[in-house]
Amino acid sequence: MSRTSIRFFLILLTAASATGLMPALAAAAGPGPVTYEVRIDGVRFDPQELTVKVGDTIVWTNHDPFPHTSTAVGKQFNSREIAAGRSWKFTARKKGVFPYACLLHPTMLGTLRVE
């Protein structure tokens, strides 16, 4: 960006701020990142399928009395062992469909979709 362009941009920004347009601009950008909870209970992920946006955070909380993991099949994320009563969070940075499982209990499967 040239120096002239930067100056023009700053003038626009100042004008927007002075006329009260700034809040509208902020709102137009949409809400910020969202945090989602996945409950691990009864040897299953709940919900089993979750769709989020890039930048959102997912928190897996283990309600079972023994450890679990939340591990993407393609290894894009891996909680390692989440002890009983503990949580693990992951912020989605890349779009895609990520099937995941508990490495300790192969029957536990879930899918995370990042848009």
Added chain:
Amino acid sequence: MKMIGLVMAMSLGLAATAAQAAGPTDPQIAAIVVTANTVDIDAGKLAIKRSHTKDVREFAQRMITDHTGVNKSAVDLVTKLKVTPEDNATSQSLKAGGEENVHNLKMLKGAAFDKAYVDHEVAYHEQVLGAVDTVLIPNAANAELKALLVQVRPAFVAHLEHAKRIQASLTGKM
């Protein structure tokens, strides 16, 4: 085959014992839960020592960790409820069956050990699930005890499924 016969006899014994009684009380249910978990932990400890198969050893470690966790929850709950586990015919039958299983497994090694251990795990989890569904959950009087049984039931289902997968993978390796 001897091992399968033993488990079948244990299953029948457990069902018969459960049927004879009017239904276990909460202190008796607590003793049955703790014993059922302990029996599987003991078999798992032996498998960790004896087996050289990665899948079998990992499964055994899972049984030790998960059933220890379930037992801790059960003990924490009955302590809170001021319920003292009460030994009974069913818990005694489980304990005796578990000791006999360990005794028989100690005479085996290699692929024969793996097969006998995993076959027993499949049968044992089927047996315990049957007891959870037909005896323990229906007779639990305290709501929190019943809720704990309902919460841990899926773990037994997952263990059974896991054991069956290993059982299938071991077939033909004898």
